[in-house]
Structure formats: C-alpha cells, structure tokens
Amino acid sequence: MTVLVTGGAGYIGSHTCLELIAQGYDIVVTDNFCNSLPEAVNRLKTLSGTDFPFYRADVRDADAMDGIFKNHEIECVIHFAGLKAVGESVRLPLMYYGNNIASTVQLCEAMKRARVKKFIFSSSATVYNGDNDMPYTETSRVGDCANPYGRTKYMCEQILRDVSAAEKDWSVVLLRYFNPIGAHESGQIGEEPDGIPNNLMPYIAQTAVGRREYLPVFGADYETPDGTGVRDYIHVADLARGHVAAIRYCKQYTGCDEFNLGTGRGTSVLELVSAFEQATGVKIPYRIEARRPGDLPLYYAATDKAAKVLDWRAEKTIAQACADSWRWQSRNPNGYKA
Numbered sequence: 001m002t003v004l005v006t007g008g009a010g011y012i013g014s015h016t017c018l019e020l021i022a023q024g025y026d027i028v029v030t031d032n033f034c035n036s037l038p039e040a041v042n043r044l045k046t047l048s049g050t051d052f053p054f055y056r057a058d059v060r061d062a063d064a065m066d067g068i069f070k071n072h073e074i075e076c077v078i079h080f081a082g083l084k085a086v087g088e089s090v091r092l093p094l095m096y097y098g099n100n101i102a103s104t105v106q107l108c109e110a111m112k113r114a115r116v117k118k119f120i121f122s123s124s125a126t127v128y129n130g131d132n133d134m135p136y137t138e139t140s141r142v143g144d145c146a147n148p149y150g151r152t153k154y155m156c157e158q159i160l161r162d163v164s165a166a167e168k169d170w171s172v173v174l175l176r177y178f179n180p181i182g183a184h185e186s187g188q189i190g191e192e193p194d195g196i197p198n199n200l201m202p203y204i205a206q207t208a209v210g211r212r213e214y215l216p217v218f219g220a221d222y223e224t225p226d227g228t229g230v231r232d233y234i235h236v237a238d239l240a241r242g243h244v245a246a247i248r249y250c251k252q253y254t255g256c257d258e259f260n261l262g263t264g265r266g267t268s269v270l271e272l273v274s275a276f277e278q279a280t281g282v283k284i285p286y287r288i289e290a291r292r293p294g295d296l297p298l299y300y301a302a303t304d305k306a307a308k309v310l311d312w313r314a315e316k317t318i319a320q321a322c323a324d325s326w327r328w329q330s331r332n333p334n335g336y337k338a
Contacts, residue, residue, distance in 0.1 A: 004028045060099075079107055090148060200272060259310060
C-alpha cells in the first residue's frame, strides 16, 4: 500500500514516515516547510535507506496535489499538514482558520478527484470541552474549545464526518493526540520548532542545551497537585505506531471513527521538568509566569477504545521520552539548522 503523508517533514509526520517504512508501506511525502526543514527529509531517507518521493508543495495548491495523485497509486492519506500552536492561534486566529480548514477541504477534494477514500486525520485533544470530567473519552463533549487551534481541529473533524456520511465508501479515522514528546532513538530526528518553542518539551531541551536562559512556567495556581498545568505526555514513537494501527483499521472499515492517542496518565509541568533532570542529569532553571491565554489546567486521555479496537497502547515511559529528547537536542544543539 502507498500512503501519502502531508506535513511529513514535521515532528510527528517524520516519525510516522519512519514507522510506515519499517512496517513495509511505500510512502509519498509532501511538505511546504512552513514549520520544518529540508534536512528532516534528508535524514529520513538516510535512516530508512529509502529514497521515497518527496514534493515541496502546499496542500492548498490544487494543481500540485492533483499532480501527486496522478503520479502515484496512492491508497491512503495521513494528513499532518497544519499549524499547531495554541498560543499562536489565540494571537493569529485568521491564519489558523485559513490554513488548517482550507488545507483539509482542498485535500478532500483532491482525494475525491483521485478516487482515494482512506483518510487519517491528525486531530487533537483540544477538540474536547474544558468542562468535561477526566479522563477524556471519545464520547466526551466536543466543540466548545478553549482556543482557535482546537476549534480548527473540531471543524475539520466535522467536515470529515460530513464527507464520510455523504459518501459511504470513505474510511476516516480521527486521531486525537494528547501531548507528543520524545524523539527517534537514533537522535537524528526530533522536534525542532521555528523560533521560540510553543510546546513544553522542546523548551525544556533548548534550555538544557543553553539556547534558552530559563523555562517559563505559565501558571502555578491551577487546581492541580503542584499548581502547574497537567497534560498527558505521549512518546512520539508511540504516536507513530498509532497511525499504522489506524491504517489497518481503514482497510476493513468504512465511515468515520475517532480515537484518543495518549497514555491515560497526567503529568504536571514541574513533574516533567523533574523527570527530565533525573533522566539527563541536567538542571533546568525555570520561572513562574502568568497563565497563558487558551490553556486548560488539566486533561488526560482514556485509551480503552484504541486498545480494544486498534489493538494499540502507549508503551514508552516519560523517562524514555526525556532521554530521547535530550539525545536529539544534545547531538543537534541547533536542530536541523546545524
């Protein structure tokens, strides 16, 4: 089976590409490098030993996408391409609505023209309402999202539900990620955000390597055990395996279904800092700052459905994720730019 991976040079996309190749899939990759670099593609080809087709293109470019589908016998699409920072989405909502929603619509239209009907969507736990009880299950309330980023993911989910309802031969899987951390065990690929990191682990790692003076901790007065925000941190390698499980499901299923991909456990900001220090021996200076707009105090996943239906479970620990993140950052202090 040949799988088109949009946003395949990005953090989760690149790790999923490696897992797909390891599991015997052929891949075609596209990325516009708005938040990634060509070096990631070079390293993917070296690590995998595969010179897979790559296209520098924006998913919103209909001609480019039609050309990709014409050139390759694609049977399934994994759609990673999209903007993903909560804080940035609060400051720049139009950019997020214009990119995330339009790219999903354009991709569906290109797939329809090419008669490709298997679609795996990179969604997010931010689609859930903030007032749900914990843990989030796939039946928890969605839609009243805390930030524009979450609303774009929720709207894309609704678009895909409507497509699969109108055309019964579509198979759509919505994968609701919690908080990916870690890196490939080789230390050759990892998370390299453009500019100041919006996510916690790369900020910790960049502080550890000396690129940042200290880690800002946004809020220490939440109703959590230590006052800092609690999230469900999942190793990116486990997320990558989840996409392979979703492809297997697509082969035997039509309609639209959703799955949480998390560990089922919450970890606070300060607990993650402590775990990183223990795993690496590097002290992380931090400062408590004001809460960040759009952040929730606490959320973590219920993962029973993914375990039962997809036969998927997170396997790697927080300690492993910290060690892998540090291996990536310490060997690549300037990321792919080195």
